[in-house]
Amino acid sequence: MKPNFYKKIILITSLVVGGLGAAAGVALAVANISTSASERYAWNDAIGWIDFGNDQVEVTSTELTGYASSNVGYIALDCATTPAPPTPSCTGGAGDWGVVNDGSGNLSGWGWNDNIGWISFSGASPSYGVTFNTSSGVFSGWAWNDVVGWISFNCNNSGIGSTCSVSDYKVVTTLSPPAPPSPAELTSSIFDTQATGGAAINTIMWQGDLPSGTEVSFQIASSNSSSGPWDYLGSDGTSMTFYEPTGPNIQAKIRRADHNNKRYVRYKVFLTAYGGQSPTVDDVIINYSP
Numbered sequence: 001m002k003p004n005f006y007k008k009i010i011l012i013t014s015l016v017v018g019g020l021g022a023a024a025g026v027a028l029a030v031a032n033i034s035t036s037a038s039e040r041y042a043w044n045d046a047i048g049w050i051d052f053g054n055d056q057v058e059v060t061s062t063e064l065t066g067y068a069s070s071n072v073g074y075i076a077l078d079c080a081t082t083p084a085p086p087t088p089s090c091t092g093g094a095g096d097w098g099v100v101n102d103g104s105g106n107l108s109g110w111g112w113n114d115n116i117g118w119i120s121f122s123g124a125s126p127s128y129g130v131t132f133n134t135s136s137g138v139f140s141g142w143a144w145n146d147v148v149g150w151i152s153f154n155c156n157n158s159g160i161g162s163t164c165s166v167s168d169y170k171v172v173t174t175l176s177p178p179a180p181p182s183p184a185e186l187t188s189s190i191f192d193t194q195a196t197g198g199a200a201i202n203t204i205m206w207q208g209d210l211p212s213g214t215e216v217s218f219q220i221a222s223s224n225s226s227s228g229p230w231d232y233l234g235s236d237g238t239s240m241t242f243y244e245p246t247g248p249n250i251q252a253k254i255r256r257a258d259h260n261n262k263r264y265v266r267y268k269v270f271l272t273a274y275g276g277q278s279p280t281v282d283d284v285i286i287n288y289s290p
Contacts (some may be wrong), residue, residue, distance in 0.1 A: 031055045031066065032174045034137075039172035042139075043155075046148035047071045047116075052171045059132070059173040064099040064107070072115040072148075080212055081277065087112055105132045116147040132173060139171035183215070183270035188284070190226055190266050195290040198224060198261030203251040206269070207283040210247050213274030216281060217242035220254055222262035232268050233258050242270065251287070 033053045034040055040053025048071055056066040057077065067083050068075040076082040078098030079090040088094035099121050100109040107130045111119040121143050122129035130141040130153055139153040153171045155164040193199040204218055219232035219242055234241030237258050245252040259265065265286065271279050 031057055032059055033057045034172040034174060036172070038168050039170055041169045042068075042143075042151050042153045042171055043167075043169060044145075044148050044151045049169075050075060050151065059137075059175065060101065061103050062101055064101065068111075070113070072113055075111050075113045075119065077111050082112070087114060105134045107131060111143070113145075116145050119143050119145045119151065132171075134175070137173040137175050139173070183217070183272040185268055185270045187268050188266045190264055191286075192226065193263055193265065193288055193290060195263055195288075198263050199265075200256060200289040201254050201259035201262065201265055201286060202256070202289060203253055203287040204243055204267065205245060205249065205251045205285045205287075206281050207248050207285070208279065208281040210279045211274070211277040214277055214279040215244070215270075215272040215274075216279045217244045217270045217272075218252075218284075219243070219268045219270075220259060220265065221267065222259040222265045224261075224263050226264050230266060254286075 031054075035053045035055070040051055042050040042052065044050060051069040054069045057068060058065045064077040065081050066077055067081070068077070074083045074087075076087050079088060079094070079096060080098070082089075088097065090096045094112075097110050097112070099107055099111055101107055106122075108122040111121065113119065123144060128142045128144060128150075130139060130143050132139040140157060141153055142157065143151040143153070145151065155167055155169050201220065201222055204220065206216060206218075208216075210216060219234050219239070221228075221230040221232045223230060232239060233255070235243055235252075235255060237255055243252045243254065265288070267284065267286070269281060269284065271281065273279075
């Protein structure tokens with residue numbers, strides 16, 4: 001029986017989407033708030049403008065994610081994509097908090113700012129809340145914070161008379177987010193198994209970090225010549241699919257029919273960011289049998 005060898009094909013130091021984003025056209029957030037000057041700001045009398053059009057806020061049919069910008073720092077809209085500690089985490093005492101959309105544009109739940117604390121998006125006494133029109137994307141209504149008070153999402157909010165003649169502000173979502181970012185990719189160097197009769201390429205595994213919603217995937221190429229040809233193939237033997245280990249330190253089985261009795265091997269690794277976070281790949285390890 002032939003022995004198996006785990007061979008580290010290439011050592012990657014902190015390969016992240018941010019490092020490849022400019023070349024690969026990768027965005028770090030799937031934002032869908034208008035960037036127009038009159039369609040991105042909410043207002044509070046104590047802290048001034050709150051910018052939701054900073055390329056970080058995404059509105060979906062179930063929630064708001066990301067964070068707005070303000071004079072008192074980031075306002076996080078969900079616990080999973082907060083910009084930095086000490087914002088309450090999803091696993092802390094506050095639980096899995098965030099701003100929820102009921103599917104009809106009625107928002108509820110909580111945002112958080114490290115300086116002023118919790119921001120409520122709906123309440124019953126007195127009755128208030130933030131909504132948006134699912135056709136036009138226009139926000140209206142009020143959120144509440146115990147430190148700074150009311151936060152207005154539209155200059156034409158009822159109850160105070162229109163102030164739009166002074167400043168025609170509102171928050172507007174484009175509803176449909178842009179296409180998901182294309183993965184950043186890196187092609188490895190050529191590795192020689194030194195098996196003159198060729199080797200069997202068995203599994204691929206990676207080590208690093210995989211934040212929620214991000215992805216790491218691979219395609220494998222092999223040849224009996226160091227000059228190729230190099231056909232990068234996925235799990236069904238075509239260039240249209242990928243090997244997708246479910247996380248770091250988990251092996252994915254490589255389709256033997258595509259890479260049996262081949263001496264040279266290389267791979268492409270694809271990294272996809274989500275919600276301002278990127279996976280990090282430190283090592284890629286391939287198992288082969290000579």
